[in-house]
Amino acid sequence: MINQSVFVLFNGLASGMAFFLVAAGLTWVFGILKILNLAHGAFFMLGAYIAYTIGGASPGSLWAFIGVALLAAIAIGMMGLVTDKFVLGRLRNVDYHYVLIATFGLMLFCEGVAKAIWGSDYYSVMPPPEVDTAVKIGSSYISLYTILVIAIGLAAFAVLELIMNRMWAGKIMRAVANDPWMAGTIGINVPMVLMLSVVASFALAGFAGGILVPNQTLSVHVGSSFILYAFLAVVIGGLGSIRGTFIACILLGLVESANATFLPEYGGIAVYILLAVFLVARPQGLFPPQGAL
Amino acid sequence: MKRRTLLKGLAAGAGLSLGMKATYLRAQSGPLKIGVSYALSGVGAPVGTQFMKGTEIAAMQVNRDGGLLGRQIELVVRDDKYNSAESVAVARELAGAGINLLIGGSQTVTALGLAPLAPELNAVVIIAGAAGMPVTHELFNRNIFRTVANNYTQYSSFGRSLIETHPEVKTWISIAPDGDFGRDSALFFGNAVKKYAPGKDATVLDTIFTQGTATDFRTQINALMSSKAEGLYVGIAGAAQISFFQQARGVGLYDKFKVIGEVGNGEVTGKAMGRNTYPNLWSISYWNNDLEPFKSNPLSQQLYKDYVESTGNKFPPALVMAGQRSAMALFEGVRKAKSSETDAVIAAMEDLTFQTPGGPCSFRKEDHQLIATSYYSQMGPSDKDPFYKIMQMAQIDSSQMMEPAAPGVKFDIKDLPQ
Numbered sequence: 001m002i003n004q005s006v007f008v009l010f011n012g013l014a015s016g017m018a019f020f021l022v023a024a025g026l027t028w029v030f031g032i033l034k035i036l037n038l039a040h041g042a043f044f045m046l047g048a049y050i051a052y053t054i055g056g057a058s059p060g061s062l063w064a065f066i067g068v069a070l071l072a073a074i075a076i077g078m079m080g081l082v083t084d085k086f087v088l089g090r091l092r093n094v095d096y097h098y099v100l101i102a103t104f105g106l107m108l109f110c111e112g113v114a115k116a117i118w119g120s121d122y123y124s125v126m127p128p129p130e131v132d133t134a135v136k137i138g139s140s141y142i143s144l145y146t147i148l149v150i151a152i153g154l155a156a157f158a159v160l161e162l163i164m165n166r167m168w169a170g171k172i173m174r175a176v177a178n179d180p181w182m183a184g185t186i187g188i189n190v191p192m193v194l195m196l197s198v199v200a201s202f203a204l205a206g207f208a209g210g211i212l213v214p215n216q217t218l219s220v221h222v223g224s225s226f227i228l229y230a231f232l233a234v235v236i237g238g239l240g241s242i243r244g245t246f247i248a249c250i251l252l253g254l255v256e257s258a259n260a261t262f263l264p265e266y267g268g269i270a271v272y273i274l275l276a277v278f279l280v281a282r283p284q285g286l287f288p289p290q291g292a293l
Numbered sequence: 294m295k296r297r298t299l300l301k302g303l304a305a306g307a308g309l310s311l312g313m314k315a316t317y318l319r320a321q322s323g324p325l326k327i328g329v330s331y332a333l334s335g336v337g338a339p340v341g342t343q344f345m346k347g348t349e350i351a352a353m354q355v356n357r358d359g360g361l362l363g364r365q366i367e368l369v370v371r372d373d374k375y376n377s378a379e380s381v382a383v384a385r386e387l388a389g390a391g392i393n394l395l396i397g398g399s400q401t402v403t404a405l406g407l408a409p410l411a412p413e414l415n416a417v418v419i420i421a422g423a424a425g426m427p428v429t430h431e432l433f434n435r436n437i438f439r440t441v442a443n444n445y446t447q448y449s450s451f452g453r454s455l456i457e458t459h460p461e462v463k464t465w466i467s468i469a470p471d472g473d474f475g476r477d478s479a480l481f482f483g484n485a486v487k488k489y490a491p492g493k494d495a496t497v498l499d500t501i502f503t504q505g506t507a508t509d510f511r512t513q514i515n516a517l518m519s520s521k522a523e524g525l526y527v528g529i530a531g532a533a534q535i536s537f538f539q540q541a542r543g544v545g546l547y548d549k550f551k552v553i554g555e556v557g558n559g560e561v562t563g564k565a566m567g568r569n570t571y572p573n574l575w576s577i578s579y580w581n582n583d584l585e586p587f588k589s590n591p592l593s594q595q596l597y598k599d600y601v602e603s604t605g606n607k608f609p610p611a612l613v614m615a616g617q618r619s620a621m622a623l624f625e626g627v628r629k630a631k632s633s634e635t636d637a638v639i640a641a642m643e644d645l646t647f648q649t650p651g652g653p654c655s656f657r658k659e660d661h662q663l664i665a666t667s668y669y670s671q672m673g674p675s676d677k678d679p680f681y682k683i684m685q686m687a688q689i690d691s692s693q694m695m696e697p698a699a700p701g702v703k704f705d706i707k708d709l710p711q
Contacts, residue, residue: 007512007515011511011512014511015509057567057568057569058568058569120338120339120342121339121561121564121565122339122532122535122561122564122565123565124535124538124539124565124566124567124569126539126542126543126569127543132543133543133545134543134544134545139519140515141514141515141518141544141545142544143511143540143543143544144543145543146511214539215509215536215539215540216508216536216539217532217533217535217536217539217565218565219532221336221532225508226508256509257512260509260512260513261512264501264502264503264512264513265471265502267471267502267503267504267507268504
């Protein structure tokens, strides 16, 4: 039982941090632009493909692996710039239904582009050699790669918290999120802040794609395995709250891991029970948006 | 009746009759249209597109040799999108266009929609890739012919093949999706391992179940690592299987197990894993041109040549042969019947024996189940492109491993002699 609990803890944290890496960009852009970007998983997928194309199936070292993920983040961030100019920027003042339709179309477009470039074949990427092994704790085998994902997830949260709560850039973004008109009257370049927020959100998706690709088959559907949990985490955490999303991701990871270990015959059901409980007991989420983020 | 009215009626009747005759003559002298319905998009596309390529090559080969019944074959291709409802819609559309010869069902999910429809459409339907038991049991009708082994034959033969090639592996375990197919394939595999183990001293541990579309297998992998098994059957298919191997490799599962058999991804897994392919991975297969018995079969050599010429790819997937074989079964049936009429083709196919790149095949008359040799490939990593290789092929005569024919009756393993 103790061994199993240790495994559930590690596995749950690893899953939670993987969910958070994907969900961070999603909740970021919602917090500032109030846009629910249905294409977020597609840009995660493109990030994974770009990382594979640059780094190949077997990364040479841990630093090369992280470097490639950062390059994927830059590439997807640039795509965010283009997307903001031609799609999202034109949807700033329209009904949210149009935004949902537009981002859904964007998702289909991205999948089509990926299929045209990389085809329908499956690919795989291995973890970097430094973490391509496991440690045995009790009777549990813990992959070092999952520990790396936990570490990167925690680091990403710390950096985002630092930016949003301790740095001037975060304060400006929060000001724009709270009241863009007022922010404009005091001299903040609101369109520029909004555009940079989109770029940051997309870059986070690209970075997540580069970091998480060793865990999953690379195909045009790779995003779907994470994006559902990312959306659940954003809902449970409170729309637009990075802190809430972080806690929700850990909760989801732990619940899913415990479900798979202790009640394998009811695979996946606990996550939906958790969601149902939150929707009934705390529909506004853990950290409801009061001006967001 | 006025004379003018009578003349008009006669003229209209004659015109209609001539028109119909002309249409009939056109149909008899134009290309012979064959409907093809595979999963060409969606998650079933990696399988469906390989079947499609094999079927295209079969049509091309027959046309090159002068066609069928003096007519060229024209494939009318539709995408069933790996969707049962879509396969039904496609079949109806093709039948509506006057096509009564259909090849489809690259996977069970679409075959289950297609099979019951065949009598209503008065069509001959080749179920090309669906191994689900209902096709030749409770859903059986005389219009359908299945050109792959069913699950019972396939996975019993697989278990037998692996225990015969690895008699030193005494303890086995399976990981499979928690559904009909996953439970059945693991059960058939495990039963055969126990039955054919030398001295019947093999132990098969309880199957570890997961979700067929799961993306995280760490819990199940941990359970496998903690078991005493040395032989593993992986019943997870498609992209999920590759994720399983990615996650398993990192915790040392490759070192723990002496042999792994997988459900039938074959080269899809080899291609995706490349140098990181498990070194003793056995897979359900259909064809490998470089190895015997295919190497000395002229039909295999021709298929390989035609594949390379039409694609430029020197590494054809094994499923291409299954697609070619399915089409050839129908073409040979038409050739033998000397007609493309439904009843004549059915009658001809029931007694048909035809040659394929994998050896001679025939149909069991009672349930239209293909009788053929089942092949299993041993795969491992390679330093050369495509970075995996097939080392050898094992084979089992499927006629030894088939359940008794029971068309119309639901399959239950408890009904078989143990």
